[in-house]
Amino acid sequence: MSKTKMKYVCQNCGYESPKWLGKCLDCGAWNSFVEEITATAQKPGTLDISSQSTPQKLKDILFDVEERYSTGMGELDIVLGGGVVRGSLILVGGDPGIGKSTLLLQVADNLGNQNRKVLYVSGEESIKQTKLRASRLSADSDMLFIVAENNLERIKHHVDALKPDVLVVDSIQTVYGSEVTSAPGSVSQVREATNQFMNLSKKNGISTFLVGHVTKSGSIAGPKVLEHMVDTVLYFEGEGHNLFRILRAVKNRFGSTNEIGIFEMTGQGLKEVDNPSKIFLSGSSNREAGSVVIPTIEGTRTVLVEMQCLVSQTNFNMPRRMAVGIDYNKLVLLIAVLEKKVGMVLYNQDVYINVVGGMNIDEPAADLAIVTAIASSFKERRFPEDMVVLGEVGLTGEIRAVNQVQQRINEAAKMGFKKALIPSANLEGLNRPKEMHVVGMKHVEEVFNYFF
Structure with missing residues (x-):
């Protein structure tokens, strides 16, 4: 026999509490606790230790190189490290309407x-809605099967x-x-469903793609353990008004x-961008x-990005x-360097920096570009x-x-550039084109x- 008990689970991080709390003690989120019912065994059974x-010894273990196959989209293959690994579990997250379903249907x-x-399980749309999108994408493979289902047990039966x-x-x-007695989308349901799909994927060698919603902060909705359980986490980024x-x-x-991976959203679905540098240059x-x-480094590829700066007299x-x-x-740090080491007066100037194309740059190699962009705008002198x-x-x-x-x-x-400004320490051994x-x-x- 089993008995039930109540617990409260934070829907932001998965923290469990025997009573309701206004603020999560783990992640600090407010009003995130939801009541859930769990069934516990009255007396634990005997563990079977006749294990398989x-x-x-580590040196005695033999293995083959993981089997990979192409997705038919070169940009996605690059992000995955050379294609889909057989039996892998891949989580794809992104804002609503960004193109997650379109990408995976293609x-x-x-x-x-x-x-x-391929079995495509649609939990948010009917079969007719999925067919409508497939017609727009010209997806008509004989080996593609569609089912509209939310129940985990039925999905496993179909698989x-x-x-x-x-x-x-x-x-x-x-x-x-x-x-699981809690509602769909709760921490317990997401964790249990992901665990079931992980076991199904590893046991049968099925490559599984999971679509994940994101929160307002941009992170995958649900417990953080969700990202730990899967093999690969992909984020689909972009603005709704940007192609x-x-x-x-x-x-x-x-x-x-x-x-x-860079894609362009068109009326016929997502198309790969062969030369990413072009989209990040203004074209002027x-x-x-x-x-x-x-020239910034993203993984194994180099992408040329245009950085724009506007320095203007402040009214505040x-x-x-x-x-x-x-x-x-x-x-802020580089502005301080300019004021201290070069004598540039910026305390009465508004400074705006923008990277063209929605790219995010977080490498130190961009420091000198930021400095020169600020100086160019402040001095009103064009850079070569x-x-x-x-x-x-x-x-x-x-x-x-x-x-x-x-x-x-x-x-x-x-890309046609004739000059480069680099650190002197990098000149040694450089093979100039x-x-x-x-x-x-x-x-x-x-x-x-x-x-200047």
Whole structure:
């Protein structure tokens, strides 16, 4: 026999409490506790220790390289580390309407065209709604099966009967199990459903894609353990008014976590962007003062990004500092360096920084580009249009070396740039591309004497 008991679970982090709390003691969220009923065994059974698992020496374990296959979308394959690993569990998160369902339906159709049996489980839309989207995307593979279902037990029955190679669940927050008494989307339901799909995926070698909703803060809705259970976590980023979407891996057990994939949203679905650098450059042949181009590294690829700055006289007692695409604290720090080491008066100036195309840059190599963009706008002098800038700036104004300079310079030369401003420490051993003039600097003061 079993008995039931009540508990309260924080829907933000999964913290459990025997009584209701206004504020979660773990994550600090307010009014996030929901009452749930759990069944507990009155007397625990005897553990069967005639196990099938046996400790082995690490050096004696033999294994084959994980089997991978292409999704039919090169950008997604890059983010996944070379394709989908058989038996892997992949979580795809993003804002509503960003294109998660569109992406996975296109992937399901591509895999179906490769003679891989795919089961697409729609928990939010009817079969007719899914068919309408599929018609728009021209998805008509004979190996693609669709079912509208929320019940976990029925989904497992369909998987056992169909035996698919790939399973897509849209979305994990809508799936519920009969054994868990809480409502769909609760911490207990999401955790149980993910655990069941993980066991199903590993046992049968099914590659499983789970769609996850995000909270207002941009994180995956549900307990943090959800991201720990899966093999790969992908975030789909972009603005609703922007045609371009960025797919970023924040966790990947089978590849790099710094890779990004670039897609363009069209009337026929998502299309891959072969040359990401083009979308992050404004396209203007005559860039104004305050515009600088930086070759940034995203995973294994180099992307040229345009950074724009606007410095204007403030109308307030406290000047405004606004940063879009870079860290706000980094902007404040570099402004202090300019005021202290170069003598630039910015205490009465508003400073706005924006990275074109919605890109986020968090590497130190962007420091020198930020400094030169601020100086260019403040002095009202255009920076050379055919020059890229990279380098880390220290608190004393020195320009420090950065990594993968050769790769950055080669990409800039491929895009038609003729000049590059880099740290002097990176000049040694650098193989300059033909017709590329490279300038090395040691201090920000040298940059100002040279350009401004």
